[in-house]
Amino acid sequence: MKKTKTYFLRFAILFAVLCLCFILNLSLGSVTISFTDTLKVIFGFTIENPAFEYIIFNYRFPKAITAILVGGGLALSGLLMQTLFRNPLAGPFVLGISSGASLGAAILIMGASVLSSFLSLSLINDISLAIASSLGSFLVLFLVIGVSSKIRDTMALLIIGLMFGSITAAIVSVLSYFTDAERLQQYIYWTFGSLGNLSWQQLGILFIAIVTGIVLSILSIKPLNGYLLGENYAKSLGIDIKRSRLLIILAAGVLAGSVTAFTGPIAFIGLAVPHLTKQIFNTTDHKVLVPAVLIYGSIILLICDIVAQIPGKASVLPINAITSIIGAPVVIWLLVRKRKMVF
Amino acid sequence: MFIIKNTDKHITLEIKDLCVGYKTTAVCSNISFKLNQGEFMAIVGVNGIGKSTLLRTIGNFQPKIAGSILFEGKPQTDFTPIDFSKKVSVVLTEPIASKNLTVIELIALGRQPYTNWIGNLSSTDQSKINEAIQILELHALKQKKCYELSDGQLQRVLIARALAQDTDIILLDEPTTHLDLFHKVQILKLLKSIAHHTNKTIVFTSHEIEMAIQLCDKILILDGHQNSFETPSKLIENKAFESLFPSNTVVFDSRSGAFRIQK
Known part of the structure; x- marks a missing residue:
């Protein structure tokens, strides 16, 4: 009972930090809006400068919500994969799932023009892009699952993930060689990764996808805990391996796939956040970890986004670069402390 | 400290003419035995004879090739995964x-x-x-x-x-490997007292034949043809251990219940 109390306190603090980062994210940017003005806008009071209100509602608010959905979604996807693959270095980016999503997007955007002019650009809308990149990430995920059942070695699996990434890059470059400039540009923009380009309608679709992923993950909490012992032990505990595996893969694929579809590939959040979370919540219980990584992932991406905006300056850094700068050292730190290379 | 469940003993696990292996290749066949509640049993045999395969088949990790596995008279295949997990628990080598x-x-x-x-x-x-x-x-x-x-x-x-x-039955695959002599004895004695005091049927595979002789209620010797199943003293009487290893390397001394290296 004592344990639940300390977890509750930690969740409360984490949630408070999330709220703080959210407001900071709204107030900082090319134009700095004061903290009190930001709060006023959020709670519906009128402020002196109506332009600020416009900036917050039409630009920063959707972006901050995107950051929360994307950060939480990627982090949860990473947690699911680490448990499923019994591999502390698994994650949507490292295992090539993001490359799969890129492949899906590339085939939709550029492949159409290569095969025929049957598909017009107008057909490439938000939903079809989301479906294509989700399909791409599922394809790679199933391939990785197939390989992982044959290969138990942690490092070999990661190298295979890397190879899937290379294959995807190769296919993409072949496609881009044959495609026209307009479509190529559309794809390149997509790969830069951005949180700021989502309309409210797109946000709605992303929200539904993330919630679906979260619901599937919550339904998988018990089997996920069973998987901590290994597949055979999980089976001996009465867990339906095939069904739970499919459920977890579906959840991880929907989360990583939909996020990558709308924001482009964002590196390292999925890999690093579960480990950072376990530094705060010293547990392996997914009942605690699932909500914790969701909040922690959102916080990290909100912070990364604040950094990427460079407060007070008009220029914006690609979000992908910032997450890598934060994420890559975490991976190095994990490898250096090899004895603790447990998930 | 121990909770005694039931004093009238009945058969919890019955194996009849079982053949185990992978897909169509039989590893070991003609296995039959019956175990009562609270019995402590070892499966012994040379490397590769199919001890783990047998244990994994009983534990429903791989399908049997032929024969029947009955838990309190009910065939293994009639259990739902959840019901089976309430009947059999395992300690694996992995x-x-x-x-x-x-x-x-x-x-x-x-x-x-x-x-x-x-x-x-x-x-x-x-x-x-x-x-x-x-x-x-x-x-x-x-x-x-x-x-x-x-x-x-x-x-x-x-x-x-x-x-x-x-669960009524606990299966352990080589629970004593990687342990020193003291811990081997400690684990096996613990298992024996658990079996006898909580009335659980405990089956384990082992290379510790001498310890199994001293501690177990029943032993199954897997040799690929006879697969003798008896109490340790009966097995010694029947000279079942003599043929386990080639006689030019180790011989069994029935008086001490131990193996000796043939010099």
């Missing part, structure tokens, strides 16, 4: 996937067949967990992470987990 689990978390996972959809522990679950911790004397280790434990301690934790699963 390492657990996450060494980051604490001892108490790992033991609590043994209650999964009984918990609700999200895995909340009821008061019954808690008391079963505490009982297992008490029997295996793991109080001091409760909050330790598994990577901090020695092989012997980890083995005791895994046995506690199987005990918390509260």
Whole structure:
């Protein structure tokens, strides 16, 4: 009972930090809006400068919500994969799932023009892009699952993930060689990764996808805990391996796939956040970890986004670069402390 | 400290003309035995004869090729996964996937067949967990992470987990490998007392034939043709151990119940 109390306190603090980062994210940017003005806008009071209100509602608010959905979604996807693959270095980016999503997007955007002019650009809308990149990430995920059942070695699996990434890059470059400039540009923009380009309608679709992923993950909490012992032990505990595996893969694929579809590939959040979370919540219980990584992932991406905006300056850094700068050292730190290379 | 369930013994596990193996290749066939409640049994035999395969087949990790496996008269195939997990628990040779689990978390996972959809522990679950911790004397280790434990301690934790699963039958695949002599004896004596005091049927595979002779109620000698199943003293009487290994390397001394190296 004592344990639940300390977890509750930690969740409360984490949630408070999330709220703080959210407001900071709204107030900082090319134009700095004061903290009190930001709060006023959020709670519906009128402020002196109506332009600020416009900036917050039409630009920063959707972006901050995107950051929360994307950060939480990627982090949860990473947690699911680490448990499923019994591999502390698994994650949507490292295992090539993001490359799969890129492949899906590339085939939709550029492949159409290569095969025929049957598909017009107008057909490439938000939903079809989301479906294509989700399909791409599922394809790679199933391939990785197939390989992982044959290969138990942690490092070999990661190298295979890397190879899937290379294959995807190769296919993409072949496609881009044959495609026209307009479509190529559309794809390149997509790969830069951005949180700021989502309309409210797109946000709605992303929200539904993330919630679906979260619901599937919550339904998988018990089997996920069973998987901590290994597949055979999980089976001996009465867990339906095939069904739970499919459920977890579906959840991880929907989360990583939909996020990558709308924001482009964002590196390292999925890999690093579960480990950072376990530094705060010293547990392996997914009942605690699932909500914790969701909040922690959102916080990290909100912070990364604040950094990427460079407060007070008009220029914006690609979000992908910032997450890598934060994420890559975490991976190095994990490898250096090899004895603790447990998930 | 031990809870005695039921005093009238009945057959919990019956194997009839079982043939085990992979797909169509039989590894070992013609296996038959019956075990009562509270019996402690070893499966012995040379490397590669199919001890683990047999145990994995009984534990429903791989399909049998022929014959029947009955739990209290009910065929293995009639059990749903959940019902089976309430009947048979296991301790396997493979390492657990996450060494980051604490001892108490790992033991609590043994209650999964009984918990609700999200895995909340009821008061019954808690008391079963505490009982297992008490029997295996793991109080001091409760909050330790598994990577901090020695092989012997980890083995005791895994046995506690199987005990918390509260099944009639516990299967253990080579529970004493990697352990020194003291810990081998400690684990086997513990298992024996668990079998006798809690009326659980415990089956394990082992290379410790001499210890099995001293501690077990029944032994199954897998040799690929006869597969003798008896009490240790009967097996010695029948000279069943003599043919286990080539006689030019080791011989069995029936008076001491031990093997000797042929010089």
